[in-house]
Amino acid sequence: MKIVVCVKQVPDTSEVRIDQKTGTMIREGVKSIINPDDLSGLEAALSIKDQNHAEVIALSMGPMQADSAMRECLAMGVDRAILVSDRVFAGADTWATSLLLSKAIAQINPDLIICGRQAIDGDTAQVGPQIAEHLSLPSVAYVGDITLENENNLVVKRTFENGYQLIRVKTPCLLTVLSEMNSPRYMRVGGIFSAFNDGLVEVWDNSNLNLQPEELGLKGSPTKVKKSYTKGVKTAGKVFDVEPKEAAKVIIEKLKESYIL
Amino acid sequence: MEFGFKKEHYLLRQMLQDFTEKEVAPLAAEIDELERFPIETVEKMKNVGILGIPFPKEYGGEGGDYLGYILAVEEISKACATTGVVLSGHTSLCCQPIYEFGTEEQKQKYLVPLAKGEKLGAFALTEPNAGTDASKQETIAIEDGDDYILNGSKIFITNAGYADVYIVMAMTDKSQGTRGITAFIVEGDTPGFSVGPKEKKMGIRGSSTCELIFEDVRVPKANILGKIGYGFKIAMKTLDGGRIGIAAQACGIAEGALNETVKYVKERKQFGRPLAAFQNTQFELATMATKVDAARMLLYRAAYKKDNKEPFSSEAAMAKLYASEVAMEVTNKAVQLHGGYGYSREYPVERMMRDAKITEIYEGTSEVQKMVISATLLK
Numbered sequence: 225m226k227i228v229v230c231v232k233q234v235p236d237t238s239e240v241r242i243d244q245k246t247g248t249m250i251r252e253g254v255k256s257i258i259n260p261d262d263l264s265g266l267e268a269a270l271s272i273k274d275q276n277h278a279e280v281i282a283l284s285m286g287p288m289q290a291d292s293a294m295r296e297c298l299a300m301g302v303d304r305a306i307l308v309s310d311r312v313f314a315g316a317d318t319w320a321t322s323l324l325l326s327k328a329i330a331q332i333n334p335d336l337i338i339c340g341r342q343a344i345d346g347d348t349a350q351v352g353p354q355i356a357e358h359l360s361l362p363s364v365a366y367v368g369d370i371t372l373e374n375e376n377n378l379v380v381k382r383t384f385e386n387g388y389q390l391i392r393v394k395t396p397c398l399l400t401v402l403s404e405m406n407s408p409r410y411m412r413v414g415g416i417f418s419a420f421n422d423g424l425v426e427v428w429d430n431s432n433l434n435l436q437p438e439e440l441g442l443k444g445s446p447t448k449v450k451k452s453y454t455k456g457v458k459t460a461g462k463v464f465d466v467e468p469k470e471a472a473k474v475i476i477e478k479l480k481e482s483y484i485l
Numbered sequence: 486m487e488f489g490f491k492k493e494h495y496l497l498r499q500m501l502q503d504f505t506e507k508e509v510a511p512l513a514a515e516i517d518e519l520e521r522f523p524i525e526t527v528e529k530m531k532n533v534g535i536l537g538i539p540f541p542k543e544y545g546g547e548g549g550d551y552l553g554y555i556l557a558v559e560e561i562s563k564a565c566a567t568t569g570v571v572l573s574g575h576t577s578l579c580c581q582p583i584y585e586f587g588t589e590e591q592k593q594k595y596l597v598p599l600a601k602g603e604k605l606g607a608f609a610l611t612e613p614n615a616g617t618d619a620s621k622q623e624t625i626a627i628e629d630g631d632d633y634i635l636n637g638s639k640i641f642i643t644n645a646g647y648a649d650v651y652i653v654m655a656m657t658d659k660s661q662g663t664r665g666i667t668a669f670i671v672e673g674d675t676p677g678f679s680v681g682p683k684e685k686k687m688g689i690r691g692s693s694t695c696e697l698i699f700e701d702v703r704v705p706k707a708n709i710l711g712k713i714g715y716g717f718k719i720a721m722k723t724l725d726g727g728r729i730g731i732a733a734q735a736c737g738i739a740e741g742a743l744n745e746t747v748k749y750v751k752e753r754k755q756f757g758r759p760l761a762a763f764q765n766t767q768f769e770l771a772t773m774a775t776k777v778d779a780a781r782m783l784l785y786r787a788a789y790k791k792d793n794k795e796p797f798s799s800e801a802a803m804a805k806l807y808a809s810e811v812a813m814e815v816t817n818k819a820v821q822l823h824g825g826y827g828y829s830r831e832y833p834v835e836r837m838m839r840d841a842k843i844t845e846i847y848e849g850t851s852e853v854q855k856m857v858i859s860a861t862l863l864k
């Protein structure tokens with residue numbers, strides 16, 4: 225079984241700083257980490273590999289700086305790490321990114337593609353399902369558990385706020401997974417040393433993918449960011465621990481207080 | 486940039502910090518309080534390769550280097566000095582001499598499982614009458630056919646009882662003085678070998694420190710490490726490297742105490758201001774941080790020299806001498822800046838101050854380090 229895990233290097237901050245002029249993120253001075261949902265995707269793939277014959281390939285699109293994230297993947301135990309990186313990719317939105325990743329994945333031809341649900345720097349949750357669309361593959365989002373039924377079938381648990389569905393899905397397919405599904409393994413010490421000494425991060429640029437200029441970067445990105453801003457801090461909410469009848473009264477009162485009623 | 490670090494060392498440190506925070510720190514207070522050996526942490530260290538960092542993969546190791554091992558002792562000791570010494574006793578005092586002086590068969594038989602972490606190691610030099618003057622070995626080994634028969638006792642042996650493999654120094658020819666001492670690899674389940682009760686200690690209380698008793702312990706000649714009469718040399722060389730491990734433990738303890746103190750002084754308020762607002766606090770912290778950093782530079786330099794096969798004996802002694810003094814001073818100040826809370830077991834700096842003291846004593850007291858350093862100067 226061949227598994228591709230899509231991995232994004234993201235700034236480690238809950239408070240993303242935005243350049244007010246350009247509307248893009250300021251990355252300088254912020255530590256980079258592997259996106260938490262993606263780490264769980266790696267763990268899910270590697271634990272399939274622990275039990276079965278499988279090849280795990282980490283795939284990332286990003287600047288060359290993401291090389292360090294790819295080394296982390298190698299240190300965790302992936303078999304191959306592919307970084308898709310080219311200046312002409314810069315400025316890609318989720319559409320351009322997913323198109324590009326789908327082209328790369330098509331060349332690898334995996335049985336299973338695992339993406340994190342969403343990246344903490346963008347929070348769109350779009351790239352995974354879009355890749356599946358580009359490749360015309362079935363996809364299940366918000367997966368909290370994966371069971372290999374046999375070579376051709378998976379049973380996955382799609383989680384909701386107040387319940388879950390068990391879905392049988394045929395491979396090849398794409399899943400997006402939640403960081404709550406597992407706790408990612410530690411990198412192994414020997415894995416860290418060999419990731420730098422004899423590990424190889426394969427770098428693919430557009431000559432490998434052959435995307436047309438209009439499909440690339442800002443040109444290939446239909447999303448136009450109008451304005452980015454950091455949300456102001458709200459004051460802490462107030463909890464009224466009361467019976468429903470009483471609660472209705474409180475709500476009406478509060479709405480009147482704010483002149484909404 | 487840190488002295489001698491390559492990219493892999495930064496990533497290793499990141500992994501070790503993660504490991505320490507999740508697996509080591511939560512147990513630190515409990516194993517100290519209960520004087521309990523952290524057996525489950527040993528298992529976890531094994532699973533991620535921490536017990537064989539500097540050894541080649543063909544000997545069961547992780548293909549790393551001494552600096553990588555030093556980082557592990559340092560990071561782990563920031564949270565728990567007990568776990569730090571379990572690791573350093575195993576790696577630098579047992580695996581390392583087998584790697585450096587062992588035959589190919591000994592490496593296959595002992596180093597491979599030790600470096601994989603399937604077995605734990607210990608080192609036994611000290612005796613009731615042979616402490617700083619380690620040459621006065623009273624444990625005797627007498628030749629008998631294909632074996633040697635060991636009789637005597639060792640004291641204060643780290644990892645005793647939990648270790649499977651012991652490097653034991655014994656006198657094979659008293660008339661030869663230090664050249665009459667031989668190093669043996671002794672398996673923990675050899676008949677006649679036993680472990681005494683656990684020492685009750687001031688610090689590193691989770692670690693096991695015991696007497697070893699040898700009553701007609703038969704050890705095959707194949708288990709002689711190096712050659713007959715080379716034991717003292719092997720012990721001294723082993724301690725040269727081991728000292729870098731203790732310097733790392735000392736740096737870790739000091740850094741841990743400093744971090745705790747920085748956190749505390751921002752929270753604790755007196756006279757309407759956080760303690761951090763007093764200039765005395767700021768100046769104390771500045772001095773502490775400067776000394777900790779100086780100690781770390783000496784530490785990394787010693788490891789760098791060892792990794793690059795340069796003479797490092799004096800540098801290792803300097804690192805250990807200075808780092809252990811800094812650990813004592815910084816933990817003492819950390820308790821002072823915590824006030825009464827620092828004296829209470831509610832806060833970790835109390836344990837850290839008790840743990841720091843041992844770094845000035847074992848693997849050569851501070852006085853011994855000064856002897857080593859001055860001997861290099863005056864030779």
Ligand SMILES: Cc1cc2nc3c(=O)[nH]c(=O)nc-3n(C[C@H](O)[C@H](O)[C@H](O)COP(=O)(O)OP(=O)(O)OC[C@H]3O[C@@H](n4cnc5c(N)ncnc54)[C@H](O)[C@@H]3O)c2cc1C
Binds near residue numbers: 617644848850852
């Ligand atoms: C917790 C713990 C763990 C240990 N683990 C191990 C272990 O795993 N393996 C092992 O072999 N040993 C171990 N040791 C033993 C340790 O290395 C010795 O305790 C240490 O070397 C000092 O020896 P001593 O205790 O006999 O002190 P002594 O040699 O009696 O020294 C007492 C004091 O006299 C000073 N002194 C002695 N000679 C001189 C001199 N010539 N000039 C100036 N000052 C001098 C010393 O510096 C010290 O201050 C451990 C000890 C402890 C407490």
